[in-house]
Structure formats: C-alpha cells, structure tokens
Amino acid sequence: MKQVLKLIFIGGSGFALCGCLASERDMGTLKLQLKELNDSISVLQTNQAELATKMEELTQSLSVSSENLSQLDTQMVRLSTKLDDLSATVRTPAQPAAAQAPATQQVAAVLPSDLFNEAKGLLDKQSYAAAATGFKLYISKYPTSEQAEQAYIYLGDAYAADGQAKPAAIAYATLLQKFPQSKLTATARLKYARSIVPLGKTEEARRYLASVVQEFPSTPQAEQAKAELAKLK
Numbered sequence: 001m002k003q004v005l006k007l008i009f010i011g012g013s014g015f016a017l018c019g020c021l022a023s024e025r026d027m028g029t030l031k032l033q034l035k036e037l038n039d040s041i042s043v044l045q046t047n048q049a050e051l052a053t054k055m056e057e058l059t060q061s062l063s064v065s066s067e068n069l070s071q072l073d074t075q076m077v078r079l080s081t082k083l084d085d086l087s088a089t090v091r092t093p094a095q096p097a098a099a100q101a102p103a104t105q106q107v108a109a110v111l112p113s114d115l116f117n118e119a120k121g122l123l124d125k126q127s128y129a130a131a132a133t134g135f136k137l138y139i140s141k142y143p144t145s146e147q148a149e150q151a152y153i154y155l156g157d158a159y160a161a162d163g164q165a166k167p168a169a170i171a172y173a174t175l176l177q178k179f180p181q182s183k184l185t186a187t188a189r190l191k192y193a194r195s196i197v198p199l200g201k202t203e204e205a206r207r208y209l210a211s212v213v214q215e216f217p218s219t220p221q222a223e224q225a226k227a228e229l230a231k232l233k
C-alpha cells in the first residue's frame with residue numbers, strides 16, 4: 001500500500017512539474033507576442049506621425065498653389081483687359097491731321113476696360129437698369145473680347161437683381177451657347193437654373209443644377225447647386 005501511495009505521489013508531482021513548465025512556456029510565448037505587438041504599435045504610431053507631417057506639408061503646398069493660381073488668374077484678367085484696350089486702340093483709324101478737331105473739342109475714345117468698369121460700378125451701386133445697359137453696350141461693341149463672358153454673367157446678374165427673370169435667363173443661356181468651353185460654365189448653369197425657377201421651369205432647373213453637381217463636383221458652385229436642389233424637392 002505504501003508503495004502504491006508513493007507512486008501516486010511521485011506521479012502527481014511529475015504532472016504538477018509538467019504543468020508548471022507548460023505554464024512558463026505559455027507565459028514566455030505570451031510575453032514575446034506582447035512585445036511584438038508593442039513593437040508593431042510603436043511602428044504604426046511612427047508611421048502615423050510621419051503621415052500626419054506629410055499631410056500637413058501637402059496641405060500647405062496646396063494652399064500656396066491655390067494662392068498662386070488665384071494671383072495668376074488676377075494677372076490674366078488684367079492682361080486680357082489691357083489686350084482688349086490695345087485691340088480697340090489699334091482698330092480705331094487715325095484721323096488725318098487736317099480733319100482733326102482742336103484739342104479742346106476732341107472727345108477721348110472710350111476704352112473697353114472703361115466701359116466694363118463703369119457698368120460694373122453701376123452694378124455694385126445697385127443701379128441695375130443702368131448696369132444692364134452698360135453691359136449690353138459692352139457686349140455689342142466687343143463681343144469677342146476677353147471680358148465678354150464675364151459681361152454676360154454680370155448682365156444676367158443685373159437683370160436678376162432687378163426682378164427680370166426672363167432677360168436674366170437669356171443672358172446666362174447666351175453665354176452657355178456662345179462659349180461652351182467657358183471657365184464660367186458652372187456659374188452660368190447655376191444662375192440660369194435659378195433664373196428659370198420663377199418662370200415655372202422647375203424640371204429644367206433641376207437638370208441644370210444636377211449637371212453642375214455631376215460635372216463640377218469639387219467646386220463651390222456644386223455645393224450651391226446641391227442647396228438649390230434641396231429647396232426644389
């Protein structure tokens with residue numbers, strides 16, 4: 001009996017020892033896995049920090065690029081205005097010296113930029129009827145000038161502000177028809193859609209607004225078009 005108890009005691013001790021050894025191995029494996037996980041997290045955090053830095057640099061670069069593009073666009077408008085003035089000056093035939101009136105009686109020629117700026121000033125002062133007359137005159141005299149497209153937009157704006165929806169719609173539609181590749185297409189479509197809603201053309205307005213959202217998705221005009229579509233539902 002004593003021998004049997006002794007064997008049982010020895011066997012139990014062996015199992016306990018094996019269990020301890022197994023537990024130590026498991027703990028060692030768990031510690032190793034935990035260390036690998038911590039290392040992975042550390043690498044991930046480092047990569048995230050680097051990514052955040054790169055994103056900030058990219059954002060700054062995009063901001064600088066946008067500012068440069070804005071400045072370039074402004075310079076192009078000024079250059080275009082000067083070209084319009086120069087073209088108008090070249091097209092004006094010189095009068096023979098004998099036929100010229102005395103200097104005190106001569107009337108200075110109106111440059112395209114003067115006419116355009118005068119009409120824009122009237123628009124800013126809310127003199128809508130006079131502004132519309134000025135922009136119509138500008139378009140009739142300089143239909144292919146660099147500022148002609150913008151003149152159509154302002155003409156439509158003057159009519160719209162004066163409560164004349166139909167002439168406004170015609171001005172925007174004329175721009176879309178005559179200048180299909182215009183950089184003002186999104187603006188013209190948006191404003192055309194707005195102008196025809198009072199005329200009862202709601203479905204057509206929806207189509208034009210949807211086209212702005214679909215074809216110019218990353219523009220302010222697209223966001224405005226979405227807001228207009230929400231109002232029409």
